[in-house]
Amino acid sequence: xxxxxxxxxxxVTLGSIYGLIAxxxxxxxxxxxxxxxxxGDIFMVGAFVSLIAIxxxxxxxxxxxxxxIIALILVLIFAMLIASVYGWTVERIAYRPLRGSxxxxxxxxxxxxxxxxxxxxxxxxxARVKPLQPIIQDGYTIMRRxxxxxxxxxxxxxxxxxIILLTTALMVTFSMIIAKTPLGRAQRACEQDRKMAALSGxxxxxxxSLTFVMGAALAAVAGLxxxxxxxxxxxxxxxxxxxxxxxxxxxxxxxSLPGAMLGGLVIGLIETFWSAYFxxxxxxxxxxxxxxxxxxxxxQGLLGKPEVEKV
Amino acid sequence: xxxxxxxxxSEVETFYGRIxxxxxxxxxVHQGEIVTLIGANGAGKSTLMMTICGSPQARSGRVLYxxxxxxxxxxxxxxxxxxxxxxxxxxxxxRMTVMENLMIGASVADQKFFDEDLERAFALFPRLKxxxxxxxxTLSGGEQQMxxxxxxxxxxxxxxxxxxxxxxxxxxxxxxxxxxxxxxxxADGLTVFLVEQNAYHALKLAxxxxxxxNGQITMSGTGTELLARDEIRAAYLEGGAx
Numbered sequence: 001x002x003x004x005x006x007x008x009x010x011x012v013t014l015g016s017i018y019g020l021i022a023x024x025x026x027x028x029x030x031x032x033x034x035x036x037x038x039x040g041d042i043f044m045v046g047a048f049v050s051l052i053a054i055x056x057x058x059x060x061x062x063x064x065x066x067x068x069i070i071a072l073i074l075v076l077i078f079a080m081l082i083a084s085v086y087g088w089t090v091e092r093i094a095y096r097p098l099r100g101s102x103x104x105x106x107x108x109x110x111x112x113x114x115x116x117x118x119x120x121x122x123x124x125x126x127a128r129v130k131p132l133q134p135i136i137q138d139g140y141t142i143m144r145r146x147x148x149x150x151x152x153x154x155x156x157x158x159x160x161x162x163i164i165l166l167t168t169a170l171m172v173t174f175s176m177i178i179a180k181t182p183l184g185r186a187q188r189a190c191e192q193d194r195k196m197a198a199l200s201g202x203x204x205x206x207x208x209s210l211t212f213v214m215g216a217a218l219a220a221v222a223g224l225x226x227x228x229x230x231x232x233x234x235x236x237x238x239x240x241x242x243x244x245x246x247x248x249x250x251x252x253x254x255x256s257l258p259g260a261m262l263g264g265l266v267i268g269l270i271e272t273f274w275s276a277y278f279x280x281x282x283x284x285x286x287x288x289x290x291x292x293x294x295x296x297x298x299x300q301g302l303l304g305k306p307e308v309e310k311v
Numbered sequence: 312x313x314x315x316x317x318x319x320x321s322e323v324e325t326f327y328g329r330i331x332x333x334x335x336x337x338x339x340v341h342q343g344e345i346v347t348l349i350g351a352n353g354a355g356k357s358t359l360m361m362t363i364c365g366s367p368q369a370r371s372g373r374v375l376y377x378x379x380x381x382x383x384x385x386x387x388x389x390x391x392x393x394x395x396x397x398x399x400x401x402x403x404x405x406r407m408t409v410m411e412n413l414m415i416g417a418s419v420a421d422q423k424f425f426d427e428d429l430e431r432a433f434a435l436f437p438r439l440k441x442x443x444x445x446x447x448x449t450l451s452g453g454e455q456q457m458x459x460x461x462x463x464x465x466x467x468x469x470x471x472x473x474x475x476x477x478x479x480x481x482x483x484x485x486x487x488x489x490x491x492x493x494x495x496x497x498a499d500g501l502t503v504f505l506v507e508q509n510a511y512h513a514l515k516l517a518x519x520x521x522x523x524x525n526g527q528i529t530m531s532g533t534g535t536e537l538l539a540r541d542e543i544r545a546a547y548l549e550g551g552a553x
Contacts, residue, residue, distance in 0.1 A: 182418060185407070185414060185415055188404070188406070188407060189415050192404045192405065193402055195398075195402070196398065198387050198390070199366070199386060199396050199398060200390065200416055200418060200419070201387050201390035201391050201419035202387055202415070202418065203385075203387045204387065
């Protein structure tokens with residue numbers, strides 16, 4: 001039981017990170033109907049920018065609590081800004097010129113951009129893994145069991161609390177933006193009928209750019225979380241995390257914002273529980289097997305909208 | 312009537328790929344007028360509507376709006392200049408509520424007029440008020456048509472482009488919609504450019520009309536003049552278009 005609870009906490013934490021990345025995939029797919037395969041690498045760039053900012057600010061575990069919070073907010077904003085610039089640029093140079101081209105064209109440039117970003121970071125930052133000393137430490141013990149096998153403690157770390165709370169806050173904020181603001185309405189309008197959106201005076205290109213920017217900003221947050229949580233990053237983390245988040249987006253129903261979050265949680269939980277109870281080597285197999293099953297039996301995903309619509 | 316027409320289309324040619332849809336179309340719409348363009352299916356009427364809005368852009372010729380050349384302006388910019396269109400096929404945002412559709416329409420207008428414009432739209436089409444929180448995709452065809460017109464009106468246009476507002480609607484609803492258009496023109500001085508297959512109603516309503524055949528204007532005149540002409544009656548009115 002205690003073991004289960006601990007894995008649940010770990011799974012939700014991991015799922016939060018996947019979910020944040022998955023939102024970028026799902027929003028971009030919703031509005032332009034393409035899979036932005038460079039999105040995972042934007043997440044990686046976000047992690048690197050965070051690492052650079054943390055190092056530049058000299059943030060360590062011994063920094064006082066107040067200063068740590070302020071510094072982390074600064075790092076977060078900085079990483080979101082830089083990643084947004086990357087996201088915007090990728091859209092501008094690799095996807096927009098191909099709009100109206102055949103469907104596979106932007107998919108291929110997306111893979112190209114992914115390779116470009118990976119290699120750029122590899123050259124600029126080196127190929128070795130970059131470690132970071134833990135900054136947010138300690139946590140709370142929520143369960144404790146002592147028996148003949150020894151003591152087992154269920155802990156939720158401050159880091160996990162930080163990740164789960166920040167993810168929840170961002171999810172609520174972004175859902176509100178999509179549901180209530182003019183920008184969100186414009187995004188949904190472009191998603192449903194780009195021509196009519198333009199006929200309503202919506203600048204479609206700008207709306208699409210802003211969608212990439214929003215996705216990139218969330219990926220940067222995930223990048224910072226990943227960096228703080230695991231404490232090591234390298235130029236290749238975007239690939240695996242990106243594929244997992246993409247799986248999450250498809251699982252939840254691509255195009256659906258709550259679906260992306262739910263899919264992220266499910267993938268995070270499957271991966272964690274599989275590692276905990278079966279074999280850690282096969283955790284990716286479990287996650288992707290889930291994708292295959294969903295595609296076969298529930299192609300529109302858990303919360304996806306049905307294809308047919310009254311016209 | 313002002314010195315220059317509100318909308319002046321001159322020698323416009325539009326292509327879809329290699330297929331030419333408009334072959335040198337010229338027409339004028341003056342401030343305060345209702346002008347209709349009638350013609351058979353595939354004559355190029357909707358293409359002209361979309362060309363005025365810059366999607367697709369004319370390959371040659373010019374579109375002047377209020378004296379300004381807008382031929383190569385991007386669509387969203389044209390819509391910010393006081394032109395609104397209720398397009399062919401209605402193009403309601405089906406997964407948005409009626410209110411959200413109207414809000415999208417109002418996005419080019421000054422937000423301080425929103426409540427007032429909403430009142431006007433609901434006064435014109437009371438059905439929409441009952442359905443305000445319903446998704447656009449669940450409305451009936453007639454309600455969707457009303458919503459498309461109301462959405463265009465929310466933009467507070469100087470020039471309203473209506474593409475086949477009567478298509479597929481029951482005669483009573485057609486009457487209601489044409490009544491609403493006439494009222495907007497009389498009461499608010501709204502300039503309307505109306506594309507129709509329903510020639511009888513359109514010509515009765517309009518001050519002037521043009522006839523389009525195969526991407527060219529073949530006839531023009533006042534509504535009553537065109538209604539009286541034999542070739543119009545033969546081509547567009549016989550077979551009971553009431």
